[in-house]
Amino acid sequence: MGAGPLAGIRVLDMTTVLFGPYATQLLAEMGAEVIKLEAPEGDVTRHTEPARNPGMGAIFLTLNRGKRGLCLDLKQPAARDAALAVARTCDVVITNVRPRALQRLGLDSATLRAADPRLVFCALVGFGQDGPYAEKPAYDDLIQGIGGLAHLALAQGAAAPRYAPFALADRVGGMHALSGILAALLERSRTGLGQEVEVPMFEVMASMVLGDHMGGLGFEPPTDQGGYARLISPDRKPYATRDGFIGVMIYNQAQWERFFAAIGTPERMTQDPRLKNHTTRLRHIDELYAELATIFATRGTAEWLALLEAADLPCAPVHDLPSLRADPHLNARGFFQPEQHPSEGALTRMAAPVRFSAHGEIPRRPTPRLGEHGREVLREAGLDEAAIAALVAARALILPD
Template sequence: MKPLQGVKVIDLTRILSGPYCTMLLADMGADVVKIEPPQGDDTRTWGPPFIETESAYFLSVNRNKKSFVLNLKTDEGKKILLDLVKSADIVVENFRPGTMKKLGIDYEVLKEVNERIILASIFGFGQSGPYAMRPGYDVIAQGMGGLMSVTGEPGRPPVKGGFSLADVGTGMWALTGILLALQARNLTNKGQWVDANLLDTMVSWQTYFAGNYFATGKNPKPLGGAHPNICPYQVFEANDGYFNIAVGNDSLWKKFCQVLNLDIANDPKFATNPLRVENRDELIPILESIFKTESFKHWVDLLDQAGIPAGPVYELSDLFVDPHIIEREMITTMEHPSFGEIKQVGIPIKLSETPGELVSPPPLLGQHTYEILQDLGYNDDEIHELYEKGVTVGEVVKQHV
């Protein structure tokens, strides 16, 4: 058994935030039907790199789903979608606000068809507010949400996070909202509308940066790899690469100085964390000169043996051969029907009794259209008519009709 076994999800999303959310649902056993327009999810063509006909981008966030091609701009397409909604639990979409209403499939319509339905909407700025209709992208949210103001090196231009933090984070918040709505439905027998957006995600993650600002009225500044409230807690350069240390309290500081043979543990400028933060400009150069004398492995091993948090800054080629990552099944493989074995990032949530599972590879465009229409009661003649009208497309459908 899987925790979301029996839960039916209609996935109207594309690109990243929505597909990531629905992949997490699918990994935990939900039956996810990915509704794609006739041309498919945009990311099917986002490359290179490609693995034969499919982009690596699309393959990264669409496993364990069924692909159903449906033209929602047609009356027949809308009818089929609403027929699916009757027996579904969740609909996830990331259209611009108002698009669902324009298509005639907004929350009010879905609720009339199925009062238990949970609609999760993911967008850049949410379903309300002065910016609601603005197009939202990850980099825009990272900038407006304050992340880029504190990322990067002092005195240099703002830098975004290396991967799509706003998109992926919003997919996670949407998942949280969906699970909360499912629990609420257990109590009320009614669904509800979940509103998750990229800007709110960035704002919610400000945590201690916001707390510091509220306390002082001063804008935080970029510190490179450092922490605004703890020192030393940052990235350092060894003679062959980079590594991080996290000296999170004064007890660790004393151990740290002992391991490095430093006689500054009780120095009145460095004895406590507030003093080290205040005098970081003097402390950090001392440490930098020491760390450049040996390899990052030397320092990580030495500090780890002393119980001081430390770790290398990995390239992905390092990360995916790390024995810990392998044992934790955070890299795994699946068989794709067209081109054999593909690699996938594993499931981060480990459940002892009802674990998630990688069951099926990212689907071909329209791969499951025929069987889903059959399940809805359509015969071959009716499916052929839908194909001829352009309500649905796909080689798989063509082969059957």
Template sequence: MVVENPGSLEGIRVLDLTSVVMGPLATAILGDLGADVITVESRRGDINRFMGAGPHPHLSGVSLNLLRNKRNLDLDLKSETGREVLLRLAATCDVFVTNIRPGALARLGAAYSDIALVRPDVIYCQAHGWPSDSDRADEPAYDDIIQAASGLADLAVRAGGEAPGLMPTIVADKVSGLTIVYAVLAALFHRERTGQGQRIEVPMVDVVSAFLLVEHGAGAIPQPPAAPPGYKRILTPERRPQRTRDGWINVLPYDREHYDTLFTVGGRPDLVGDPRYATGRDRIANSDFLYGRLREIIADRTTAEWLEICNRHSIPAAAIGRLEDLVDALPEAEHPVAGRYKVIPPPIRFGRTPASVRRPAPLIGEHNREVLAEIGFTDEEITKLTEQGVLREGRRRHG
């Protein structure tokens, strides 16, 4: 399913100094939108290349989609020559994205001030765990750490658990990656109007805390607080999928008429018109009771019966999807090295500038010669850089 389609960011070049998932997800989305993404990768290979099983030693199931629409340069940034090559490349790029910590960036000569010298209108996005002006600026931070520090892990206790817990998905990485994308797009729009570049900072802990407090700030937001933080309907331990006679479903009655219907159909006429669900505030305050009763009545019918009832009465409901079913539904493409694989399609549907998968995930250093030739290096110069160890000869598609 690799197709040719320019996308809305055609003509924008992104220099990608990111690793693991947060940054690579952001640059993959920019690539899906049409940007020319050039990734500078450590010669030992990014960890996402080894996240789970895969068909090639340097291409995991994760990296096959996470690294798509990118060209790859294997450059030794710890060498003076390597840094000179990086700056020469940066001068041709509209956007510079990195999740390297501030201290290390400064030592590499790749801080905003360094890049802006060669590209004054650059959009420079620096994403890392902690704000650069905090005393934790140079501390490492991965998804689990940010879930803990942002308050996300605390939700497990507030939802009735015995201890803090981590969500079984790397939500901090992915929310931060999406935030990088909208920040870069906003800065590009500003540059389009004014000609000005700028530095953007995306601290993960701030991103996830803001994400969390949208609903869980709740009654604590007014000052003085009207209630403790936490949105009660979301935190009730009764808020979970319901078991049917033959499987699982999630039914979410959202107004008084929904509850009237469900209690009538479910054989609980004594609850029809109950004042505990008369208003939106009542339904939130009595979430424990209402969701508990709902779970009881749903156990008496099959999943298909409840889906038909809910569809007929416009009550939100869905059967529980399995990961295997989601993967099975994906389209397939042919990777030149890895063979057949499942493509996670871009989730946005544009009317005029479709997002698309134009390039398969590259191997480490695959585009060394191609990229450096584009910015003026001769074949002899590239060969010399390879002999000096500044570049590692890119792995070939058939090897």
């Protein structure tokens, strides 16, 4: 492969589900060589339907594209030794296995970095390991709840707290893992030394939510209960039109002026004291957004899009999933690409959203079947054919059927 800004960086991916696999998907899309190490039962997302074949679910296909597959039963000492041999060939080891379990396996940060001080070891955890929640289990839903995100739905009029309808905590955590790994690799290029990077989901979510909503809680003593009024306004949502929905963002002074001019009531900007400036609008944002909802219900979506675009006001259609798949901009950009997978047949994959002018399209391997590249990865780690055959015979190394 050997293309992309991370070409030559080798990563051992000991992660499952979404948090870690998303981080390593991003690394692979930037050209890193990622070796996905799985247990004999495989990553749980392999079994998340829809799927054409067992063990190759749609989410797994997306999250693990561009990686090589290695499957070892780490309960067996020979398999652990093989994993250690692979780790010694890598620049980065990333894992969401609990720290105590890693210590029992001899695959913890201290052991691996003692053997290779240049190694960057990325530990994905639910909670920072020097806090009282260190041993608690963590999943996306739990982190959205404890991180304050789910409760914000109440401020928008929901009857109960709600989770975002996608794995937001996992994906934001994965992005933080990517940035931490890249920062550690950059520092290694200057010092020659690696380090451990800890990425705790709870702290990531808390920093994201409070970055917008700390509000008066950031003052001593607090001046309010926190919350950015515009973001949690009940009518901050796609507006219902006469025949559908539309997304509109009227934010600064000039945009409010152009909006009322476009609908034929420019005098509103001087007659309504709530519209005087940004501060007064925020004080009355619930009322103003409710009024906008009433206004947008009077015309059809296409009519509004034409009017708003002519006035240079930010607006967009509100896609459902099929219409997002058919979006003309995404298709013009080549975002959806045909792929002929060796075992899964014709697929549509998404292009990497980040582009690099020095590299163009970065080639990616097809998503691996369970253990697909086990032999070649272990050969590269220095195991001979006899050792590999012994692992296969003991079912310590699992290869595809």
